[in-house]
Amino acid sequence: MGGKRKKSESEAEEVQFVENSNGDDTNKKTKKKMEILPSMIKNKEKRSAVHAKLKREKKLEKRKKAKAREADEKRALELGEEPPAKKIPRTIENTRELDETVCMPDDEELFAGNDADEFSSILKHGVTPKILITTCRFNSTRGPAFVSELLSVIPNAHYYKRGTYDLKKIVEYAKKKEFTSVVVVHTNRREPDALLIMSLPDGPTAHFKLSKLVLRKDIKNHGNPTSHEPELVMTNFTTRLGHRIGRIIQSLFPQEPNFKGRRVVTFHNQRDFIFVRHHRYIFESKGSQQTDSKGKTVKDDKGEKASQQKMIARLQECGPRFTLKLLSMQHGTFDTKGGEYEWVHKPEMDTSRRRFFL
Known part of the structure; x- marks a missing residue:
């Protein structure tokens, strides 16, 4: 009886090891799928479809951020607080290497x-x-x-x-x-x-x-x-x-x-x-x-449109x-x-x- 129990326990451990290894493989496969770029797809139609989807998602995310930023600014103005500082985009000019010969106004x-x-x-x-x-x-x-x-x-x-x-x-x-x-x-x-x-x-x-x-x-x-x-x-x-x-x-x-x-x-x-x-x-x-405050055109005494x-x-x-x-x-x-x-x-x-x- 003892020998049979040992065999069943060892078989269960092997099955569990196989399941874990299969789970790791599936995780790796999903990661690989996530990391696939449009340039790696050989089929032209699939590649263009994936590229369009990624571009659309990126555009929607950018629009969400812009709306959230506008909402924060509006809320700050209503509460009388200072609006959040605008982010300065990184350019080649404002990230230039430091130069000791740059002229200062008090030089x-x-x-x-x-x-x-x-x-x-x-x-x-x-x-x-x-x-x-x-x-x-x-x-x-x-x-x-x-x-x-x-x-x-x-x-x-x-x-x-x-x-x-x-x-x-x-x-x-x-x-x-x-x-x-x-x-x-x-x-x-x-x-x-x-x-x-x-x-x-x-x-x-x-x-x-x-x-x-x-x-x-x-x-x-x-x-x-x-x-x-x-x-x-x-x-x-x-x-x-x-x-x-x-x-x-x-x-x-x-x-x-x-x-x-x-x-x-x-x-x-x-x-x-x-x-x-x-x-x-x-x-x-x-x-x-x-035009007046409501956007309607103003007319003069003769009834003609004033310019x-x-x-x-x-x-x-x-x-x-x-x-x-x-x-x-x-x-x-x-x-x-x-x-x-x-x-x-x-x-x-x-x-x-x-x-x-x-």
């Missing part, structure tokens, strides 16, 4: 250096900017078109044909004629691809890569700029290098804009790309029907539109052989998407 050393740098005479209204614009030796069809539009953007700019002259001779000529800057437009494969800005007489020289060029004729509903001196807008040049680049760009423009012309030239830095735009303000009066005039401001792009990216910053005027560089962009610097230099 006395920075402002003291501004009074003694190469651009102080122009930015303090002591000297009027005078710009010489030229091209590379092997020019293309879009090069002169871009130069002619640059002449309309930068006041007091003069174009000289490059010919076979060496760049050093052009710099010497510009110094004698009291030019404050030299701008060289470089072209490659019939397309402008680089911009060189030299501050005279002693530099520095900034070399930019030029991309995404759109000329005025290719901009829909573009405007034609006037001869008024434009207002200059510089944004997001936060580091020491960015501050220096901003000042070399500022030195191309007069520091007394004529606001009657309503012209604005914008240099906006974002992720080390400088977006250049040229606009003019337009003020228009637009009539609209008067009110509203002044609306809008922007009209004048062009050209292009993007600059800094390649190097050099001491003195342009010298490929013996020049000393303040800053040079190298491929090893692009190790992180959240690392910016301007």
